[in-house]
Structure formats: structure tokens, C-alpha cells
Amino acid sequence: MTTIATDALEETAPRTAPRPPFLRGARGRWDWLGALPYLAFTALFMVAPVFYLVTGAFQHPDGGFTLQNIRDLAAPNIAASYWLSIRLSLASALIGTVAGLLLAWAVVLGGLPSWVRSAVTTFSGVASNFAGVPLAFAFIATLGRIGLVTVLLRDLFGFNLYGTGFSLFSFWGLALTYLYFQMPLMLLVVTPALEGLKPDWSEAAASLGASRFQFWRHVGAPVLAPSVLGCFLLLFANAFGTLATVIALTGSNFSVVPILLFQQIRGNVLYNPNLGYALAVGMIAIMAVSNTLYLMLRARAERWQR
């Protein structure tokens, strides 16, 4: 109503009285100046640095255009880094998606008292922000060589965790640590989708004689699928960019792509600055694809949540 009234005022006001000052410049030629500080800031500190890296990725060290740097990303050590990063991100995103979805289902639809849900949700808000160095320290105290759980397993059950080949400072140890911020993130982003499963639908299905399995197979799963897939991609990107946790756990010995780039910035370990730019551009490309797909899937999923 308010907007309609304002529009009407805008149409009729000039004939009867001078327009109020806030409308006078409504189509002012200089209005765009108001957005200039923001546009200048983002151009200078976000777009220009990325542009610099992108152009550098397609140049020889002496300045000419080349695709050689992009081709060099297929060199064994770099390809191995990407492959390790992708596998770790996939594993951690998959575990996070399944665990987060189960937990979200349990607290949203599981028939538990509502305080459980608010406790879990609040805790998730904290835990999804509890990443980086302190998280690594907490896991070292838990699953490190003299961590609480490692020692308990040894003393109580005679089970030597590190004898099985497990190490906190290797692939599965990292995946397990990532879960600490992946599972809460999944819970937070997938909860609206689970809430969107309206009770009417399951009642309607039941009154038509559908079993619970049939309901989930034909209604629940198809409605949830875009959300869950989108959240999986968000978790994938989240894991792919993780660096501080890895450094605090492994001290840059575990060469995922962010670590390799970190070392390249520190000391040009690739002996080719332009290959470093290509490495960075490859990271942006992977992040951009997974985040764009996430946003598209989320837009699709939101159709059911109105």
C-alpha cells in the first residue's frame, strides 16, 4: 500500500506543489555516483587482483599470450594436487551431506522435543564458524597420537588406532576434522527444505494408500533432491578452499591445491610465476562452477518452499 501511495504522489505532486526534495532528483543523472565508492572498492580489491591473476595465467613470463600454463596444470605433481583436493572435498562433502541430512531429519521431522532442535541449531551456528586453527588443536587433543580417544581406545580396548593405518594427519583424518564444520553447515542450509515437506503431502499420500517408503520414493526424495545436491556442492566448495585447518594439522606437508599455492606464494616452488597464476585460476574455476550450480539448484528447490 505504501508504495502505491508513493507512486501516486510521484505522478500527481508536480502539478499541485513542488516535489518534495527526496523525489526531486529521482531520475537524477548523478545518482550512480552514490554507488561509486562500493564499485571502486570491489573493482580495486576484488576484481582487479583476480583479473591480474587471470591475465597472468595466459601469459609467458616475458609477456606474450600462451596456453602453456594451463596445459602445465596437467603436470604430474600439480594434477596430483588437484586430484587430492577433489577427492578430499568429495569425501568430506559426501560424509557431511549424509551426516548433516540425518541430523537435520532427526531434529526437524524425528518427533523429538523442540528444545533438542533449538539446541542443535544454535550449536550448529557456532560450530560452522569454529573452523581453522583452534579446530585443528581440538582434534589433535582428541585423535592425535596421544589424544583422548586414541589413548582411551588403547587403554580400555587394547585397540591401536594408529596401527590400523589411520592418522589424523592424513586423508581420512582431515575428512573427519572437516566434518566438524561441514555437518553443521549442511544442517543449517537443508533445514528449510525439510520444513518445506508439508505434512499435508504425507497425509495425502497416506490417504491414497501409499506406504512411507512410497511417499519418500515418489514425493519426499524428488522434492528434496535439488536442495540436497545443491548443499553437497556448497560443502564441496567449502572443503576445497580450506587451508588454515590443513596447515595447523599437517604443517603444509599435505599438498592439496591451497597448500601448493600457499607454498608458491611463499617461495615460488613451481619456478614459474605464471604457472602459479594458472593454479589460482584453476581454483577459482572449480569454486565458481560448484557455487553457481549450488545457487541454481537452490533457486529450483525454493519453488517448493513457498
Add this chain to the structure above:
Amino acid sequence: MRRGTPILSTVIVLLGAAYFLVPLYAAFQFSLQMKRGELSLEAYRSVLSSSVFLSTLTFSAVASFAAIAMGALLVVPTVYWVRLKLPRLRPVVEFLSLLPLIIPPVVLVFGHIRLFGSNSVLPLTMTASGTNVLLVMGYVVLSLPYMFRAVDNGMAAIDIRTLTEAAESLGASRIRTIAGVIFPNVRSAIVSGAFLTFSICLGEFVLASLLNRPAFGPYMVQLGQDYAYEPAALAILSFALTWTLMALMQLFATRSPGRRRRAPLKTSTTP
């Protein structure tokens, strides 16, 4: 839907709780064991009495506050102005605010170091104060998605057009309208954006480390390589701090005039 499920969902929640709470308990227990054979707060005393701890924490806190101030000054007038005058620019502005989510911090700082390095027109990394400025700018970029989202939601919940009309018909200048009317009305949104910014920047490692700043994140990593018990104490302190910040944020978020995305017909109808 609810037939027979509580057992299964109870088991899931208990497993989840165990996964979340065991590392916290382990870190806590570990942090108490610095003195052999007894439980003591020695690790905490050792951390808190270190002058490096204090100086790096202060440095990072100042950098975070600078990033918050800079971010708010950048985002609030822009969101206001775009909503009021430049609705067609909105997709661009919103897209730019989301860009940091696809630029990993390590890539961002790489670009910064190259673009503002020794042979650039703006050689920020050549002086300590210039590098500090660059660090704060990096933090503003990292927190931009969160600050923007918070302020944009806050702005959607108030009727900025009517407020502007009212302020200007009472003779307020543009600056005064923004400072005296719009800012106070989105204060709680700014505060929640500020808390998120703070929790991102305070222990931030990648930018601070690659720019060689004496910040808290690199200090924590160094501590983790040199000591055993102090890092566990730091983890507990840091978790407590994150928890406090989130609690404060919840408090401010629920006190905001309304968290709907659409502006109500009249402002402040929701309790």
C-alpha cells in the same frame, strides 16, 4: 510421519552430540594436564601471560574492528542508495557482494600481493602501514558477503522510502538522513554483520601469514608447532569466544524490528 521414529532420531542426535562434544571435552581435559600428575590451569596461565599472545591478539582485534568499520561504511550507504535510487544496479551490487565466496582467501591475497607489490602504482606492500591497510581491505572483502546480507535483510525490514521522505520533509540533509535515521534503524543488522566479521577475522591465518603481519592466526599456528598443552587451552578459549559472539548475535538479531524479507506495510508491526 512420527510412528516409531523417536528411537532412531534419538540415536542420531546422540551420535551427533558425541561427535561434537568429545573433541571439546578432549581439548579441555588436555589443556588441564600441563603439570604432570595433577589438573591445573597452568596452560591457560602460560598462554594468557605471554606478551606475544597479547600483542598478536590486540593487533588482530584492531584489524577486525577496522574491517568492521570500513565494511559498514561501505555497505550501509550503498545498500540504502541502491534500494532507493538505483534498483537496476541491484543485481550487479549483489553479485559483487557474493564474489568473495568463490575467491578462496589464498587466491585473493595472491592477487593483492602481485597487484600492490613493489612495481605497482599503489605499492602498499612496501611499507608496514601499507600492508596493514591491505590486510584490512582483504578482511573487508572476506566479510563482504556476510555484512552485505545482514544489512540488506535489515534494510528490507524497514521502509526506507517513507523514512527518507519523513526525514527530508523535516529538513534533514542526505548525510543526516543516512547517519541519523537509516543507520540507527539497521543497527542490529550491522551488529550481527559485525560479529560475523569479527569471528572471521580474529583468528584469520592465510592473509595475515602471507602478508607477514604479527597477527593472532599465525601466532596460533606457530604455538601449535612448538607446544603441546597451550594449543588445547587456546582452542577452548577460542571456542568460548565464538560461542559468546554467536550468543550476542542471536540476542541482537531477535531484537531487530523484523526479520522478514519483504517490508511490512507499516514498520515495526512484528514484536
